[in-house]
Amino acid sequence: xxxxISGFGLGxxxxxxxxxxxxxxxxxxxxxxxxNYLVDGGKPWHFLERIRRDYPMVMHGVSLSIGGxxxxxxxxxxxxxxxQQRLEPAWLSDHLCWTGxxxxxxxxxxxxxxxxxxxxxxxxxxxxxxxxxxxxxVLENVSxxxxxxxDEMSEWEFVRELIHRSGCEWLLDVNNVYVSGINHGFxxxxxxxxxxxxxxxxxHLAGHETHPDYLIDTHDQPICPAVWALYGETLRRLGPTPxxxxxxxxxxxxxxxxxxxxxxxEQSQAIFAECRHAA
Amino acid sequence: MTTLGRLQQRFQSAxxxxxxxxxxxxxxxxxxxxxxxxxQQAYRARLAGALRDNYPVVHRSMGDEAFAALADAYIAxxxxxxxxxxxxxxxxxDFLAGSPAHLPHPALADLARMxxxxxxxxxxxxxxxxxxxxxxxxRAEQWPTQRFTPLPSLRLVELAWRIEPIWKALDEDxxxxxxxxxxxxHWLLVWRPGLDCLWRSADADEAKALQTLQQGASFxxxxxxxxxxxxxxxxxxAIDYLRRWLADGxxxxxxx
Ligand SMILES: [Fe+2]
Numbered sequence: 001x002x003x004x005i006s007g008f009g010l011g012x013x014x015x016x017x018x019x020x021x022x023x024x025x026x027x028x029x030x031x032x033x034x035x036n037y038l039v040d041g042g043k044p045w046h047f048l049e050r051i052r053r054d055y056p057m058v059m060h061g062v063s064l065s066i067g068g069x070x071x072x073x074x075x076x077x078x079x080x081x082x083x084q085q086r087l088e089p090a091w092l093s094d095h096l097c098w099t100g101x102x103x104x105x106x107x108x109x110x111x112x113x114x115x116x117x118x119x120x121x122x123x124x125x126x127x128x129x130x131x132x133x134x135x136x137x138v139l140e141n142v143s144x145x146x147x148x149x150x151d152e153m154s155e156w157e158f159v160r161e162l163i164h165r166s167g168c169e170w171l172l173d174v175n176n177v178y179v180s181g182i183n184h185g186f187x188x189x190x191x192x193x194x195x196x197x198x199x200x201x202x203x204h205l206a207g208h209e210t211h212p213d214y215l216i217d218t219h220d221q222p223i224c225p226a227v228w229a230l231y232g233e234t235l236r237r238l239g240p241t242p243x244x245x246x247x248x249x250x251x252x253x254x255x256x257x258x259x260x261x262x263x264x265x266e267q268s269q270a271i272f273a274e275c276r277h278a279a
Numbered sequence: 280m281t282t283l284g285r286l287q288q289r290f291q292s293a294x295x296x297x298x299x300x301x302x303x304x305x306x307x308x309x310x311x312x313x314x315x316x317x318x319q320q321a322y323r324a325r326l327a328g329a330l331r332d333n334y335p336v337v338h339r340s341m342g343d344e345a346f347a348a349l350a351d352a353y354i355a356x357x358x359x360x361x362x363x364x365x366x367x368x369x370x371x372x373d374f375l376a377g378s379p380a381h382l383p384h385p386a387l388a389d390l391a392r393m394x395x396x397x398x399x400x401x402x403x404x405x406x407x408x409x410x411x412x413x414x415x416x417x418r419a420e421q422w423p424t425q426r427f428t429p430l431p432s433l434r435l436v437e438l439a440w441r442i443e444p445i446w447k448a449l450d451e452d453x454x455x456x457x458x459x460x461x462x463x464x465h466w467l468l469v470w471r472p473g474l475d476c477l478w479r480s481a482d483a484d485e486a487k488a489l490q491t492l493q494q495g496a497s498f499x500x501x502x503x504x505x506x507x508x509x510x511x512x513x514x515x516x517a518i519d520y521l522r523r524w525l526a527d528g529x530x531x532x533x534x535x
Contacts, residue, residue, distance in 0.1 A: 035363040040431070041405035043474050063362045069284035076362045101287040105359045106294060107325050107367075108318060113286060121283055145314025146304040150286065183314070213311045 005029045005056050005090040005202075008261050008268075009244035010254075012057075017047040019254040023054040026258040026265075031244055034061040034092070038079045048087075057089050058202065060171075064094035066129065066139065067112040067122050069101055077132055084133060091201055093138035093171045096122075096159070113148035114158035119165065126166040138201050140171035141191075143179040143208070143217035154186065156194035163199045170195060172238075173204035174231050175223065179215040188230050197238045205231060205264060206246040220249035222260060228267065235271050243268070294318050295358065326354045329367040334394045337371075337387065339449045340457075349381045365402075371395070386440035386460045393446050393478070396434035396469040400476045403432035406531040408472045413532065414525060425498045427521070428531045432471040433493065435486050439464050443480055472528035479527070484508040488520055489529075 007028030012020065020030070030051065037044055061080065065073075084092055097109040112118050129137050141159065153161075163170060172195060181188035207221035223231075223245070235241065243264050247257060280288075286303060293301035299315045306312035327350035331338050338346045353374050359367045372391035375382055382388070409427065417425060441463040448455035466486035469478045481489075484505065491504045498521070505520070506513035524530050 035365070038363050039365065039402035042400075042402035042432075042471065044402055045405070046474055069281060069287055073362060079362075098287055100359075101284065101291050103360055104291065105361060105364075106291065106322050107329075107359060107364045108294075108322055110287075110290065110318070113283070115283075117281070118283055121281070145317040147306075148286070148303055149305055150282075150303070214314060214317060216317060 005058060005242045006240070007242065008265050009058075009242065010257055010261060011060075011244065011246050011248070012048075012051065013247070013251055014044070014047070015251050016254045017043075017051070020051045020055070021047070024254065024258065026262060027055070029056040029058065029090075029242070029244075031058045031060050032087075032089075034059045034080060034083055035063060037083055037087075038076075052087060057087060059084065059087065059089040059092040060140075061092070061094040062109070063099050063105060063107070064129065065097070065099040065105075066094060066125055066137075067096065067118065068098040069121070070103060072125060072128060077129065081133055091135065091138050091169070092133060093140055093202070095142050096139045096162070097142045109142040111142060111144040111146065111148075112158075113150040114155055115150055115152045119158065119161055122162060123166045126162075126168050130167070136167060136169045138169045138171050140173050140204065141176050141180075142173075143176040143183075143215075145183055145214055145216070147184050154191075155180065156191040160194055160196060163196055168199075169201045170199045171202045171204060172200050172234065172241075173206070174234055175204065175206040175208060175227050176217060178227050178230050179208050179217050182215050189233060192230065192234050192237060200238050200241055203231070203234065203238075203241050203243040204246055205243060218249060219246045223263075228263070231264065232267055232271060235268055236275075240268060240272060290318075294322050295355075323351065323354060325364070326350070326359065326367060329364045330354075330371065333365075333368045333398050334371060334391055336394050336446050336449045337391050339453045340387065340390055340445070341383075345381075345383070349375070352378065352381060369395070384459060386442050386445075389438045389440045389442045389460075390446060392436050392438060393442065393467060393469075396436045396467065397476050397478065400432040400434055400469045400471045403430075403471065405432075406430050408528040409525065409530040409532045411522075411525045414521070423497075423499050426495070426533075427492055427498055427501075427524070428495075428533070429489055429493050429524075429529060430470050430472065430531045432469075432476075433489065433529060434467075434469040435489055435493070436467040436469065437464075437486070438467050441465070441480075443467070443478075468527075468529070470527070470529050477527070484510060484516070485520055488517075489524075 009029040009031055010027050012030045012032045037048055095109045100106045126137055177188045177191045205223050206219045207223050209216045209218045245261055289301045289303055293315055297319055299313055300307045330350045357370055361367055372388045375391055376388040440460040442460045445457045445460055448457050466481045468481050488501050488505055491501045502517045505517050510516040
């Protein structure tokens with residue numbers, strides 16, 4: 001793999017293009033939304049190419065629809081592959097979800113029913129994508145607000161089995177585990193404990209909105225204390241893991257996000273100093 | 280059709296139709312535990328947000344409320360088939376033209392055409408701009424077969440109304456007071472020589488001449504097209520056009 005990633009990253013958003021050209025301290029790598037660069041030129045590519053010179057990058061997609069029942073979109077996959085060749089990301093991720101059916105795209109990350117039939121459907125699709133891209137696909141757990149009557153297993157049992165059968169890797173979104181845990185009444189720690197540590201490439205942290213009956217994954221505010229605590233437990237289990245903060249709405253000045261990222265770095269340093277001390 | 284395929288169709292229909300009980304989820308009967316509405320709201324909000332991004336001046340011209348109503352109607356009529364939400368709204372101008380209910384003034388469809396052309400030029404393919412100096416170095420024998428290729432970002436947009444002053448005023452100031460545009464069929468040229476988009480108005484003859492170049496015609500063929508138009512002095516017109524296109528930075532350097 002071209003650029004091994006370590007440390008603490010942020011999502012590249014256009015409002016921070018000019019800030020990143022100055023290569024500020026405190027950001028080790030960047031994650032881009034692949035779809036934002038499936039265009040021919042102009043400002044997106046102008047800034048991406050310049051910023052890429054200073055930062056290792058990973059690609060994160062939102063419309064692979066790996067769990068969808070329409071055939072995989074070959075045009076989209078070819079575009080992703082071309083982007084991968086041009087950008088040489090350390091890895092490429094999308095979500096364990098479906099985004100639409102009958103050729104529509106709802107532009108959302110919709111949960112799958114956790115069944116044996118779904119596993120049999122998704123595993124060969126992951127294999128097809130991995131063959132085409134020539135590397136393991138990294139998948140991320142999504143937040144969800146519904147649970148299917150058809151479910152035969154918990155989400156974490158499903159994810160474990162999916163990783164085992166497909167050889168895919170994992171992007172563990174700690175906020176999404178927490179949000180879904182509260183929404184569906186499971187203990188987020190059982191989820192984290194069930195994910196095979198060796199498969200986890202990356203961690204996402206983000207903020208969510210609190211409603212009377214639901215938490216909603218909005219990426220529009222700072223990370224809440226409960227998610228910080230869960231992040232600590234996750235690190236204790238996984239060891240040092242590349243971590244990034246996602247912010248997609250109410251995007252603050254870059255310095256504010258870097259300060260929040262410093263909290264993740266400090267927490268990680270404290271935990272592993274403690275571990276070394278104990279060892 | 281597999282069980283999973285049917286399940287996805289039912290969930291998708293519920294999101295599109297606003298039905299909260301597709302019979303798929305636990306706790307559907309319990310209003311407070313029914314999460315389907317979250318997906319329904321998020322879907323509409325996300326697509327409406329993409330429309331606002333793609334049509335900033337139409338949004339300013341209509342105001343939040345009328346634009347939201349337009350977005351709802353458009354989302355219902357033209358759901359997205361795109362992998363990237365960046366392309367959502369590609370047919371909004373035609374939708375507006377065909378739906379008088381959303382059209383306080385027919386010129387609004389032209390504002391949408393202008394917004395969309397600028398959005399398209401913004402991230403179109405880049406190409407180095409052809410300069411007058413390079414054209415000056417052409418030898419006499421090169422002229423008969425010489426091709427001038429417009430930049431890949433060039434958009435030629437046919438407009439019925441003189442909307443450019445309104446577009447400019449609202450682009451500069453969201454609260455600008457504007458007056459109704461006059462009916463005046465003409466063309467709009469949008470192109471991007473560097474990172475920023477440029478635009479200007481043009482008459483039909485000039486737009487048609489550029490169209491022939493976009494289609495790959497030589498400059499001689501382009502001149503023949505100008506001669507077929509109403510121009511009183513076709514040769515002088517062709518030279519004027521070329522000078523202006525070079526000054527505008529609207530032509531691309533030849534590919535090697
Ligand atoms: Fe995430």
